[in-house]
Amino acid sequence: MKRVTLLLSIILFLFIVGCSKDDEVTPHNQFDTFVDHWNDQVFSQMYEMLTPETQQEYAVDEMVDRYTKIYEDLKISDLNISYTKLSEEELEIALEEGTATLPFTAEMNSMAGPISFEYEATLELQGEEEEEMKWYVNWDPGFIFPEIKDGGEIRITTTDPIRGEILDRNQMPLAINDMVWEVGIVPAWLGDNEEQNKEKIASLLNMSVEQIDTYLNADWVQPDYFVPLNKLIPKSEEELLNELWAIDGTDGREVLGRVYPLGEAAAHVVGYIRQITAEQLEEKDPAVYGPNDMIGNTGLERAYEERLKGDKGVRIYVTKDGEEEVTLAEKEVQNGEKIVTTIDANIQEEIYNSYDGEAGTAAAIDPKSGETLALVSSPSYDPNEMVYGITQSKWDSLQNDPKTPLLNRFTATYAPGSVIKPVSAAIGLQNGTIDPDEGLEINGLTWSNGEGWGEYEVTRVSESNGPVDLTDAMVRSDNIYFAMQAVDMGGKAFVSGLEKFGFGESIPFEYPITASTVSTSGALNDQVLLANASYGQGEIEISSLHLAVAYTTFLNNGNMLKPALLESEKTGEVWQEELISAENAEIINESLRKVVTDGTASYAKNASFPISGKTGTVELKLTLDEEDGAQNGWFVGYPSDDQDILIAMMVEQVQDLGGSSIAVEKVTDVLEKIK
Template identity: 35%
Template sequence: MKKRRKSSIIPVCAAVLGLLSLLTIGLICFPYFAHLKSDITDKTKPHKSRVAQTPEELLTEYIRLLNRHEYKKMYSLLQDDSKNAITEADFILRNQNIYEGIEARNIHAEITGTTAEEPSDVNVSYKISFDSVAGSIQFENLARFTRTDTAGYALEWDDSQIFPELTSEDKVKVFVKKAKRGEIFDRNGILLAGEGVASSIGLVPGKMSEEPANDIKKMAKLLKLSPEDINKRRKASWVRDDSLVPVKTIRKYEEADLLAQAPDSGALETEKLKKALLKIPGVMISDVKVRYYPLGEKASHLTGYVQSITAEDLKKHPNEGYTSSSVIGRTGLESLYEKELKGQNGYDIVITDSEGNTKSTLASSPQENGKDIYITIDSALQAKLYDQFKEDKSCSVAMNPLTGEVLALVSTPSFDSNDFILGISNDKWNQLNKDKAKPLYNRFRQVWCPGSSFKPVIAAIGLTAGAIDPEEDFGNVGLRWQKDSSWGNYFVTTLHSYNNVNLENALIHSDNIYFAKAALKIGAPKLEEGLSQLGFSETLPFDITMSSSQYSNTKTIDTEIQLADTGYGQGQVLVNPLHLACLYSAFLNQGNILKPCLLYQEKPKTEMWLPDAFSRETAERIKNALIKTVDNSAGTAHAAHRKDIVLGAKTGTAEIKLSKSDTTGTELGWLAVFTADSQAEKPLLLISMAEDVKLRGGSSYVIKKVNPVLDSYLSDLP
């Protein structure tokens, strides 16, 4: 076969910025994209017979087949001498690994000339271009065709048909310049998710003892793995005697952490484990960089975690720069801001000779590190709330009631995101899933029966609708009331009896009977309309998706009893805690309901979600009543009273039971508390809910938990 004349590569990309990770195209198949298209081929047209094809038509067909990955059919276009030089299987593997390994797509060839050296030999020159993982590649090349005995043409093929300077001894390699994942910080620049260091437990086969089975057995027991799993790793095809085989990654503690830990702490146990492992021949422990969550379980429902990407993920995210070695945000903020955090890997596609020397760079793209995210969360407040409620099934949300900035989102009990980074064991996973307290359940995203914490909302709707006269005395009817005998055995009950039963006193004493009557005065249609205008059954405008609040299991409040129960936050009312916080923000913003925000801005711009939801007079009246609920010794939230800062608050105890006569049900305890002064140095609106407070003091239990948080946050003024 005559030697092909070479053509030059047209310069394509910038210089190499640094090689961080290596992917060799040779013996490995890579995932690829299914629908490629050549600009010189019309796939809808029938193919001409081989005999009738000119060299130009044959090249066009070759490119069309290349776009479709039909390498076997490409091989059929080769002349006999070329087929003798390379088998069909090797041809397919060579082309597939190179083109699909560099993710070649949109291949377009433009024929620029045709010359005949001899009657039987025709050279077709062409320009070819295509997209790749490292950007656009384009060059000029030459295809040589020879007339066959059947009067048709066949392609003289060697490796230079792929790239002009490529020989059969060369390799095409893709060097990955890995982008650094962005980090997540709180409002004060404290790290919530970022780069950390862990301890990688590895095994060097060549340094093991003469009885490796015993060593493997000891190692497996210490690491809570099976010997079969370790042996599978040790006997992988890539492993050599001097290879370091990763077996398990465990948490690394700094010396300061060890000194601060109790004798039975996880830090000291981990150190004991490392010392025991290092006594086993062949075991090595080294530092590795991992994703790290400093607050651990205190913020794991918020931060979420990343995991290694799966084949299914790669199918869902084609052409987005992910590789088999990527991580992807699986839950929480890691998932929410995945596009911003992940960055974009850079790539160098090069040709190397048999000794590994770079002959040429075909394409190069720089890596783009992920963007750092700053959120409005206050880590100290987040941690304090978690510490107070960590033994409870609870949730808390905190926000700046003057800006809408969300300061804390807490769910307890919790899990530790770091466990997922290090590789959570089946035992740990099963333990989390079987735990009756549901530590994987994100409570701040759910909806809950609000109980009496809902009464200020009912009051605001009643005043706005003109259905309630705030000075009207509804009369002291005792602790038990029903509208009339049509209610049968159903009665509304309340805990406190008092005189002058008007709106303000009803809020101070948290009077269920007053608000049941108020709901009846408002009427179902107006109450439904009022709640709908406050975002019920709608999606809360917030970065994290929250469950939608509801006032009924159906589209309407269907009965008079359900209407009365709705008035004091029972019935079928379910409210998301953040939604409730937004509604309370209206009492501090002249009736405007703020839009909650999570992305931090140095100078936050307050946005209204529902402007003029209530009148200024209504908002002010309810705020003042809630201040008295704290300051008045008879107020249900008096236990939250402070001498240094004026607070407003509303308690709530919601009954969760199957029927009115059910005595086995549980109770939810609520506290909504806020700084009442618009000039407060650290404005705060906090909603906390704890489950199972029955026989533990109801909402008083929640106040006891929240007071230390208020002491810590409000006393620490700048």
């Protein structure tokens, strides 16, 4: 009998070994397939490989659905299951006994970081007939995580990061985290006029009574509980807060919120955050953003969202009654990065306030370092209202305002008028078509270059006494002089010079600024268009920042500096070098001083220190034949001696404000206040 049993065992062993060569019934082969399904997260096919006893104990949903939900909730990725194969001797024993134990290691990434564990898989050889015998896996929840083998719940806790603050060059706050009021209702305090009070609260908070009722009807609410309405209001909104506190039922508590101390003065450059939209949520990593998260919507808040937001802290752990919590993975919270800019809050406010509600844009830089000191767009809006819920009436007012306060003007380009003339002069000096000492004979107030121009004529504001040289043309802002010089050098040469000054390319700047353009086509093949471009009319357009940067050429021996916005950037870097010689740069610099002492910027003579600069008045014509109408006024000015700040300012619709002289007054007054 013993011989018969031994013979049958040998036959079975030889049968199984023979099959193993065909990769059919070895425990290794079966577990390889099981692991492949696991790595691919095909849990339904894993379930089909479980022993009948396991399937009887754990229904499909208890394994397949649980795997799916846990892996989705924990954001499991990069799953890798590996195991140790049996030795020849161990395999022989397993085949004889019909059971095999395979130690395995599971490695994966999760929303809280890497998770790994070791466990054992037991496989059983089952089947009624020898040719139907297969290895099946004895599965239990420990395959998911060993800590839940005998029960327990997997939980996730998150810690929100503190958003990084935005500071100016002197560490003054531009966007900070400060205490704000979270407004809510205590139901028992609403009194007899409950519906009327809810209507008042809803109106002030720009929400519906139905929304308020949704919060008040939550299961956890008790009559004497504080029920937050998901509305935060900065403490600076005293009038609104006083109206709210006067209504029966309202209450508040202090919480941390985003505050913009400069308000309207820096709204366009700093921007604001708001609750993430459904569309944005679809585009973002769900491990980073949730439906209640705030996200940078405009300005620096948007440009540096990734650096400012920080990274949530996440802990994945197992809880079990009567036992200590077991942490599976944990990622420490990373607070947002502090962004320190080169902006000077005092200069930003002074320039913005100088507009006094007028529309326009300005950029202030340090012309020796390239640091941006201010980027102003006027009129503006209060970013604090945008964050915490602007009323519909206020929003309608902003949208319908003819001065378009929501428009960010400093990112846009405009016709520069005569403030472009120093650039035109530099191009001619560099390519040799302009001799600074040569005087051009110009007669009268108009000039045409022949029949090809039709009836169009270039006009100037004053007649000259004798030939007009470069300095005289700059001081009197003589359009005809620059038109003649541009026509003489030709469109290709002039365009080439403008391109060297950065026209047609993006400014190397941290904040997105519209590229300045020579014309709609990028060429100046038409003489009239060329002549107009030379004195800043026609189709040429430039941003206030680019204009300010262009003037650094005349204060840095012919080198145009690269603008900087962050404290961490290198300063004094050259964007375009040797645009003109140091000698010619000084000629233009000296002429800009004479514009103030003897020319069109005479108001600046009132300053307590010498100022240099150039004025420009832009005729806003839709066609070359259109009658004169609205005007924009420009002034680019800087202290002649210190040369530590340069302001390029444009004021819109100056035809009734004295033309470009209003810009001269504003820049001069700002320089007086900050010096």
